[in-house]
Amino acid sequence: MLEEKAALYRLLDYICSTSGEWEVVFKTLLRSQNPCFKKDCNLNLHPLISSFIQQKLLYSHQAEALYHLGLGHNICVATPTASGKSLIYNLGVLNAFTLEPSTKALYIFPLKALAQDQAKKLQNLAKTIGLKIKVEIYDGDTSSWKRKKIRENPPDILITNPEMLHLGMLPHFHLWENFFKYLKFIVVDEVHTYRGIFGSHLAWVFRRLKRLCNYLGTNFQWIFCSATIANPLELVSQLTDISPVLIKESGAPKGELHFLVLRGLFNPAGACLKMLQQTKELGLRTIVFTKSRKMTELISMWASKRQSKVVPYRAGFLPIERRKIENSLFSGEINTVVSTSALELGVDIGKLDVCVLVGYPGSIMSLWQRIGRVGRSGRPSLVVYLGLEDSIDEYFLQHPKELLTAPLEKAVLNPFNPYILKQHLMCVLAEHTLSREEINKNGIAQTLEELWQEGRILRTQTGDFVSKEKNPQRKINLRGIGKRYNLFENNKWIGDIDGFRVYKETHPGAIYLHAGEEYLVEQIDEEHKVVILRKIRSTYYTRAIVEKQTTILEINRQQQWDNFYIFQGKLQITEQVIGYEKRKKGLNFLLGKVDLDLPKIEFETQGFWVKIPENTRCLVEQQNFHFMGGIHGLEHLLIGLLPLILLADRNDFGGISTPFHLQVEDAGVFIYDAYPGGAGLSEQAFEQIKYLLKRASKMLFACKCENGCPKCIQSPKCGSGNRPLDKRATKVILQDLLKIVSKNILKIQKIEKAKAKKVKVKVNLTKNFAVLDLETKLLAQEVGGWHKAHKMGISCVGVYFSEKDSIIFFQDSELQKLWELLLKQDLIVGFNILGFDFKVLQGSLKRNWYDLPTLDLLLEIKKKLGYRLSLDHLAQYTLNAQKKGNGLLAVKWWREGKIEKIIEYCKHDVFLTKELYLFGRKNGYLCFKNKAGQIVHVPVHWR
Structure with missing residues (x-):
C-alpha cells in the first residue's frame, strides 16, 4: 500500500504542476474515517454463523440489518459502494438455511456480470463458514439442458436477473412450484438502478411475482440493497407496494481520497489521454468513466495506440466480451478500463487506484458510485473530475464544492405509464386469470377495456378477459419501450440497439462505433429488426438531423406569475430523422449534409412547457435579437441543467421550441420525457421550475462566450445542428421571466394549491x-x-x-x-x-x-x-x-x-x-x- 501511496502522490504532483493541458480548478482531501463495529446482532444464530461473525466483526449497519432480518422484517440497506451490503444478505440467507434446510432464496441482479461475481463470493463465503449449499445461476447464458435440470431440481439459492425472471420464470411458473413453495428470501441488489423506464417495468415484474407467489401461499422476506439516494423507501414502495425497514447509516471504513477538479484547456479527451500515460508509467490501476458510448470507444481507441492494456467496456458488448474484460481487470492483466455507467455497479474488478471522470456522470448518486470504485479496503485513492464543454459541467467547474456537498437526487419511476401497464397486463393474463376482485381493486378495468378495443387481448362470452398470445412477455424490452434491433457485420451479430435510438444512431450512412471499431451503417431491415454494418476507417463522424413537432393532449397542472405561465401535462411527439451531417474528426467542420427518408416516430409522453409572453418577445425584437434563437437557447439550457435536480441525464429528455404554437397561442418551449408514456421526470421538474430558471440564469451570465457555446446554450444532441441560437436573446428572455416571477410570489403559491384542471384536445371526424x-x-x-x-x-x-x-x-x-x-x-x-x-x-x-x-x-x-x-x-x-x-x-x-x-x-x-x-x-x-x-x-x- 505504501508503494501505491507514493505513486499516487507523484501523480498528484504531476497534475498540479502541469499547466499545458489543464487547469486545476479545485483540490481537496477527504480524510479516512474509522468504522463503527458491533459484535452482538441479538439474533438466533447457528453456531457456524456466530463463530464466523465473531472472527469477522461486523460494521454497525451490517449488524442492524441482520437484527431486523432475524425479526422477519423486510429491509432496505442504502449505504455507499464497498460498504459490505452483500455480506448482509448472504449471512442472513445462510443462517436461515442452517436453521431450516428447506429454505430457498432468489437473488436478482440487474447485470449478468454481477450475478457471476456474487455467485463466486457466496460460494467462497459458505465454504469459509463450513456450509454446503447449492447455488445456481439462471440467465441467458445458461444452456437449455442446464435450465431444465435447475427447474427439476431447484438449488438452495437461485441467482438471476430481471429479464430472466420476466421471460424464463414467470411465464412458466407451474414448472417452478418446487422452488417458490419454499421461497423465504428475495434479494434485490442495486435497487437504485430500477428507475425511469427500467424501474417502471420492474414494478410490474415484481407485482407479477408477488401475485403468483400469493396463489401458492408463499410467505417471504424482501432484502433490498441500494446506493445512497434521496428516497430509497419511496422507490421500494413504488416498486413492490411494501414499506421495509431502512438502514442508511454506514459504519464501513473510508480510505484517504484526493479529489481534483480540472478544466481541459484544449481537448478534454486529449487531457485524459495524457493523464493515462502517467498512470501507466506509475503503475496505477485506473478506471475512466465517460458520458457516452461514443466517447468510451474513442478514448480507448486513441489510448490503445499509445499504450497497451487499455480496453473499453459498455452495454451492447457480447457477454463473452464483458466476462473476458472483467476477469482481465481482476487479475491485473489489464490496468486501465474506459467505461460508461456499465461498471458503476458492484462487479468486483479488483483494487483500483485512480478514477477519472470525463464529464459529469449525470447525477450526484452516480458520482459517488463511481468514486466508490477506488480506494477499497482503506487504500488511498485519487478521483479526477475533468469538465467537458457542456452546460452542467461548466456549472460544476464554477461551483466545484457542490460536487461533494450537493444533496442526493430522488429516483423516479412511473409504474402506471400506459404503454408499460398494458404490456404487463397482457403478461398477467397469460400467467394466471385475473379475478373480478383483482380488476376492481387495482383500477385496471378501463385499461383492460382499451386493450380489447386495440385487439391485443380477447374477451369471452361471460365478459372475462383472456390472453390472445401464448408468450406476450417476449415482446417486452424491460430496459426501454421500443423493440431491439440486432446489429450485424458480415453476417456476424455484434450487439443490439434500442428501437427508439436506431434511426438517430444507426441511420443509413451513419458512422457507428462499437468495441473500438468504426462501422458504416448500410441498411436498416425494418421487417426483421436488423441493422447491417460494414467495418471501415473514416475521417469524419456523423450527426443526425431531426425534425420534431408536438401536440398538447392534456393539461394536468399549471403555474402562473402574472402573464407568465408554465404547464405540465400529456403531449404527443412526432420525430423524424430527415438527414445527417458529416463532420471532420478533430476539427469538427462541416463536410456536407445528406437527406434521408425515414419513418416518423410518434408517441405520447409527459412534459412541461413554458409560455413566453408577448411582452417578452417584444423586448427581444426591439433589440434586434433573434427571438427563435433565444427560446431555442433556453430549451438547451434547461435540458442541460435538469440533472442538477433529477436522477437523469439530458438524453432522458427531448425538447421543442416554437415561436408560435397554435394551442399555446404564443411562443412556447416544450421539454418532455423522451420515452412513450413518460417516466415521471418532467412532473418532478415542473415542481422545481423556479429553482431551475434561477440556476439557468446564473449559469448563462457566468459563461464568458459571446454567441453561445457548448458550455451554455449549445447542445451535443441538437437535432437541428444548434441552429438558430442567440445567447443575447436567451439572456433577455430569462431576465424578463425571472423579473415577473420575483414580483408575483404569493400568486404562484395560491395557484399551485388550486385543483388542477384537465383540458383535453378533441379529435373530430374528417369532413374532406x-x-x-x-x-x-x-x-x-x-x-x-x-x-x-x-x-x-x-x-x-x-x-x-x-x-x-x-x-x-x-x-x-x-x-x-x-x-x-x-x-x-x-x-x-x-x-x-x-x-x-x-x-x-x-x-x-x-x-x-x-x-x-x-x-x-x-x-x-x-x-x-x-x-x-x-x-x-x-x-x-x-x-x-x-x-x-x-x-x-x-x-x-x-x-x-x-x-x-x-x-x-x-x-x-x-x-x-x-x-x-x-x-x-x-x-x-x-x-x-x-x-x-x-x-x-x-x-x-x-x-
Whole structure:
C-alpha cells in the first residue's frame, strides 16, 4: 500500500504542476474515517454463523440489518459502494438455511456480470463458514439442458436477473412450484438502478411475482440493497407496494481520497489521454468513466495506440466480451478500463487506484458510485473530475464544492405509464386469470377495456378477459419501450440497439462505433429488426438531423406569475430523422449534409412547457435579437441543467421550441420525457421550475462566450445542428421571466394549491378526405429492392376526393397539381401509403409528403394484430369484393402501352380502400379470417 501511496502522490504532483493541458480548478482531501463495529446482532444464530461473525466483526449497519432480518422484517440497506451490503444478505440467507434446510432464496441482479461475481463470493463465503449449499445461476447464458435440470431440481439459492425472471420464470411458473413453495428470501441488489423506464417495468415484474407467489401461499422476506439516494423507501414502495425497514447509516471504513477538479484547456479527451500515460508509467490501476458510448470507444481507441492494456467496456458488448474484460481487470492483466455507467455497479474488478471522470456522470448518486470504485479496503485513492464543454459541467467547474456537498437526487419511476401497464397486463393474463376482485381493486378495468378495443387481448362470452398470445412477455424490452434491433457485420451479430435510438444512431450512412471499431451503417431491415454494418476507417463522424413537432393532449397542472405561465401535462411527439451531417474528426467542420427518408416516430409522453409572453418577445425584437434563437437557447439550457435536480441525464429528455404554437397561442418551449408514456421526470421538474430558471440564469451570465457555446446554450444532441441560437436573446428572455416571477410570489403559491384542471384536445371526424393509390413503371427487384421504391417511377396516380365524390387521375407531369390539392384535404387515406406510395411520390417530386395528415389502413391494422392483412383479404371478408389485378400486371400493362387497363385497376383499388375506410368509420371494425378459419372482427378507430 505504501508503494501505491507514493505513486499516487507523484501523480498528484504531476497534475498540479502541469499547466499545458489543464487547469486545476479545485483540490481537496477527504480524510479516512474509522468504522463503527458491533459484535452482538441479538439474533438466533447457528453456531457456524456466530463463530464466523465473531472472527469477522461486523460494521454497525451490517449488524442492524441482520437484527431486523432475524425479526422477519423486510429491509432496505442504502449505504455507499464497498460498504459490505452483500455480506448482509448472504449471512442472513445462510443462517436461515442452517436453521431450516428447506429454505430457498432468489437473488436478482440487474447485470449478468454481477450475478457471476456474487455467485463466486457466496460460494467462497459458505465454504469459509463450513456450509454446503447449492447455488445456481439462471440467465441467458445458461444452456437449455442446464435450465431444465435447475427447474427439476431447484438449488438452495437461485441467482438471476430481471429479464430472466420476466421471460424464463414467470411465464412458466407451474414448472417452478418446487422452488417458490419454499421461497423465504428475495434479494434485490442495486435497487437504485430500477428507475425511469427500467424501474417502471420492474414494478410490474415484481407485482407479477408477488401475485403468483400469493396463489401458492408463499410467505417471504424482501432484502433490498441500494446506493445512497434521496428516497430509497419511496422507490421500494413504488416498486413492490411494501414499506421495509431502512438502514442508511454506514459504519464501513473510508480510505484517504484526493479529489481534483480540472478544466481541459484544449481537448478534454486529449487531457485524459495524457493523464493515462502517467498512470501507466506509475503503475496505477485506473478506471475512466465517460458520458457516452461514443466517447468510451474513442478514448480507448486513441489510448490503445499509445499504450497497451487499455480496453473499453459498455452495454451492447457480447457477454463473452464483458466476462473476458472483467476477469482481465481482476487479475491485473489489464490496468486501465474506459467505461460508461456499465461498471458503476458492484462487479468486483479488483483494487483500483485512480478514477477519472470525463464529464459529469449525470447525477450526484452516480458520482459517488463511481468514486466508490477506488480506494477499497482503506487504500488511498485519487478521483479526477475533468469538465467537458457542456452546460452542467461548466456549472460544476464554477461551483466545484457542490460536487461533494450537493444533496442526493430522488429516483423516479412511473409504474402506471400506459404503454408499460398494458404490456404487463397482457403478461398477467397469460400467467394466471385475473379475478373480478383483482380488476376492481387495482383500477385496471378501463385499461383492460382499451386493450380489447386495440385487439391485443380477447374477451369471452361471460365478459372475462383472456390472453390472445401464448408468450406476450417476449415482446417486452424491460430496459426501454421500443423493440431491439440486432446489429450485424458480415453476417456476424455484434450487439443490439434500442428501437427508439436506431434511426438517430444507426441511420443509413451513419458512422457507428462499437468495441473500438468504426462501422458504416448500410441498411436498416425494418421487417426483421436488423441493422447491417460494414467495418471501415473514416475521417469524419456523423450527426443526425431531426425534425420534431408536438401536440398538447392534456393539461394536468399549471403555474402562473402574472402573464407568465408554465404547464405540465400529456403531449404527443412526432420525430423524424430527415438527414445527417458529416463532420471532420478533430476539427469538427462541416463536410456536407445528406437527406434521408425515414419513418416518423410518434408517441405520447409527459412534459412541461413554458409560455413566453408577448411582452417578452417584444423586448427581444426591439433589440434586434433573434427571438427563435433565444427560446431555442433556453430549451438547451434547461435540458442541460435538469440533472442538477433529477436522477437523469439530458438524453432522458427531448425538447421543442416554437415561436408560435397554435394551442399555446404564443411562443412556447416544450421539454418532455423522451420515452412513450413518460417516466415521471418532467412532473418532478415542473415542481422545481423556479429553482431551475434561477440556476439557468446564473449559469448563462457566468459563461464568458459571446454567441453561445457548448458550455451554455449549445447542445451535443441538437437535432437541428444548434441552429438558430442567440445567447443575447436567451439572456433577455430569462431576465424578463425571472423579473415577473420575483414580483408575483404569493400568486404562484395560491395557484399551485388550486385543483388542477384537465383540458383535453378533441379529435373530430374528417369532413374532406382523399383516398390515394398509385401504380409504378418498374418492379421492386428491378430497382434493387423495396427500400428503393423512390426509383420505381409512376405510371398512374388515382385519387378520390370526398368533396367532389369522384376520382381524378394524375400523370408524372401533374404531381405539383396533385400536391396542391392534397394540401387542402383534412385527411389522405391509403393502403400502405406510408410504406410505399409516398416513397414513390418522393422519387418523382421532392415534397414533404409525410407531413400530410395521413391514415394508412395497412399500418393501422398491423398495429392492432401485429401482422399484415392484404387489401384483397380485407375487402373479401368486409365488403364481399375482390381486387382486379396486381402490381406485376400493372407494370406489364405499362410496357404494353395499355394505360386504360392500369387506370381501371387503380380506380378499383381506390374504390376498395375508400369503402373499407368508410365501413370502419361507421362500424368501428373490419372483418378478416383468422388461422382457425373463423371470421372475426378487428376493432378500428380512424382518426
